[in-house]
Amino acid sequence: MTTPHQVSLDDTYVISPTFLFRWEESQDAHVLLYPEGIVKLNETGGTILKYCNGESTVAEVIDELTALYDADREAIAEGVIKFLEVSHAKGWIRVKS
Amino acid sequence: MPKAGSALSLDGEGKPIWVLLELTYQCPLKCVFCSNPVDFDRYREHELSTEEWKGVIRDARKMGAMQIGFSGGEPTLRKDLEELVGEANDLGYYTNLITSGIGLTSKRLAALKEAGLKHIQLGFQSSDRDTANMLAGVESFDRKLAIAKEIKAHGFPMVLNVPITRHNIAQVPEIIDLASELGMEYLELANVQYYNWALLNREQLLPTREELEWAEAEVAKARERLGDSMTIFFVIPDYYEGRPKACMNGWGSIHLTIAPDGSALPCSQARTIDTLEFPNVREHSLEWLWRESPTFQKFRGDAWMKEPCRSCDEKEQDFGGCRCQALLLTGDAANADPACSKSPHHHLIQQAIQQSAVPEKHVGSLIARHGGHHLGRKAT
Ligand SMILES: C[S@@+](CC[C@H](N)C(=O)[O-])C[C@H]1O[C@@H](n2cnc3c(N)ncnc32)[C@H](O)[C@@H]1O
Ligand code: SF4
Ligand code: SF4
Numbered sequence: 001m002t003t004p005h006q007v008s009l010d011d012t013y014v015i016s017p018t019f020l021f022r023w024e025e026s027q028d029a030h031v032l033l034y035p036e037g038i039v040k041l042n043e044t045g046g047t048i049l050k051y052c053n054g055e056s057t058v059a060e061v062i063d064e065l066t067a068l069y070d071a072d073r074e075a076i077a078e079g080v081i082k083f084l085e086v087s088h089a090k091g092w093i094r095v096k097s
Numbered sequence: 098m099p100k101a102g103s104a105l106s107l108d109g110e111g112k113p114i115w116v117l118l119e120l121t122y123q124c125p126l127k128c129v130f131c132s133n134p135v136d137f138d139r140y141r142e143h144e145l146s147t148e149e150w151k152g153v154i155r156d157a158r159k160m161g162a163m164q165i166g167f168s169g170g171e172p173t174l175r176k177d178l179e180e181l182v183g184e185a186n187d188l189g190y191y192t193n194l195i196t197s198g199i200g201l202t203s204k205r206l207a208a209l210k211e212a213g214l215k216h217i218q219l220g221f222q223s224s225d226r227d228t229a230n231m232l233a234g235v236e237s238f239d240r241k242l243a244i245a246k247e248i249k250a251h252g253f254p255m256v257l258n259v260p261i262t263r264h265n266i267a268q269v270p271e272i273i274d275l276a277s278e279l280g281m282e283y284l285e286l287a288n289v290q291y292y293n294w295a296l297l298n299r300e301q302l303l304p305t306r307e308e309l310e311w312a313e314a315e316v317a318k319a320r321e322r323l324g325d326s327m328t329i330f331f332v333i334p335d336y337y338e339g340r341p342k343a344c345m346n347g348w349g350s351i352h353l354t355i356a357p358d359g360s361a362l363p364c365s366q367a368r369t370i371d372t373l374e375f376p377n378v379r380e381h382s383l384e385w386l387w388r389e390s391p392t393f394q395k396f397r398g399d400a401w402m403k404e405p406c407r408s409c410d411e412k413e414q415d416f417g418g419c420r421c422q423a424l425l426l427t428g429d430a431a432n433a434d435p436a437c438s439k440s441p442h443h444h445l446i447q448q449a450i451q452q453s454a455v456p457e458k459h460v461g462s463l464i465a466r467h468g469g470h471h472l473g474r475k476a477t
Contacts, residue, residue: 022189035256036256
């Protein structure tokens with residue numbers, strides 16, 4: 001077993017090269033397209049992946065979402081990190097090297 | 098709280114989110130398992146023009162299609178492939194090329210990359226040259242290996258698709274190693290679906306249960322060893338599962354296939370059901386044929402189901418299986434797929450398993466795909 005991926009606050013993520021991430025009008029949602037597959041993202045998921053742009057650090061993503069949803073930073077941080085872990089495990093994103 | 102996005106696999110909200118364009122049925126190879134129609138020659142003179150294909154690509158996108166596959170036959174035989182891929186890419190599709198690799202060159206790969214092609218699925222037969230050439234019916238192994246490397250050199254994500262038969266199942270570990278060395282993102286050890294040429298050759302192709310279990314164990318070991326570097330798909334064929342596959346996620350649910358002559362099909366095998374008339378894009382709008390045509394409505398949902406499916410609590414999971422397999426093996430497309438152990442016809446599947454378990458089947462008795470063949474579905 002490989003050790004699970006640790007999300008660190010200074011890391012910057014990018015969408016993995018095999019995935020195409022974009023807004024899809026007909027689904028009214030962000031989608032991830034990849035060889036033979038489609039993932040429709042919920043609103044928060046789509047917003048987090050939008051910041052996997054190779055520029056924003058995880059800490060900045062948390063700030064952005066805290067402002068955007070006018071919510072408790074702790075709770076947002078927990079949600080963002082959890083989502084990044086899942087996304088990483090699914091191969092959607094990787095740490096920018 | 099953010100949750101991982103839900104897979105859009107089961108519900109396209111009534112949209113044909115996946116379109117497969119079968120640009121031509123012509124092909125330089127002669128695979129013994131080929132799922133193309135046995136009368137593929139008939140389509141040669143009726144292929145859609147570049148403009149007609151572009152119309153399909155545009156209309157499907159308007160209806161919400163997001164994934165597009167360019168397949169065949171051998172799609173690279175079409176000189177307008179790059180142009181069609183470019184059109185699809187500009188409209189926002191995720192573009193997939195499904196090819197044998199024969200017909201690709203470094204120059205064409207560069208042009209396809211330029212056109213926006215996102216992914217290439219390469220059909221492969223074996224890690225062993227002789228086996229590969231025998232299954233493909235043509236000397237093609239070396240060429241395919243070279244083109245696999247070339248595709249990777251152009252930076253395309255790749256799926257290596259290897260239909261698994263009793264002739265190559267013993268090579269599964271070597272096939273996995275080869276795919277991994279080539280840097281494949283995905284390896285699909287495809288379970289052969291027994292239609293058309295594959296059905297003609299079924300007795301010589303269907304692996305035994307023991308062989309499949311061995312291969313499955315080898316796949317498990319490889320997954321452990323390779324970790325996340327390559328995803329391996331391997332599914333035990335429905336013949337051995339006791340339950341049918343959720344064919345196409347249901348008839349007319351998310352998949353739309355357009356054959357070389359413009360016939361619209363709920364799945365590329367659907368013409369097996371020769372009592373149905375398949376509407377053509379030359380005569381009807383895509384909107385009409387997807388939503389309104391009697392053929393696309395025929396097995397949509399579950400109102401058409403008979404027992405045992407009608408009252409079965411698994412019908413939401415497998416939609417009663419494959420309509421073509423039901424017709425081919427039971428004579429009625431509305432029957433439960435006989436791969437299901439609840440089907441009163443399940444003994445037909447068991448017979449096929451027994452027959453294929455008889456040793457001494459010779460390679461010489463395999464029928465290579467060839468032109469001029471006009472057997473219908475009574476081929477068995
Ligand atoms: C019909 S081929 C057409 C594209 C191209 N000629 C090729 O072989 O890749 C599409 C895909 O289906 C696979 N295939 C062919 N016959 C099959 C069968 N009977 N069951 C499952 N997969 C099959 C091929 O390996 C290929 O990946
Ligand atoms: S499966 Fe083989 S014969 Fe059939 S279309 Fe593909 S390459 Fe050609
Ligand atoms: S009886 Fe029909 S619906 Fe139930 S599991 Fe079998 S095929 Fe599927």
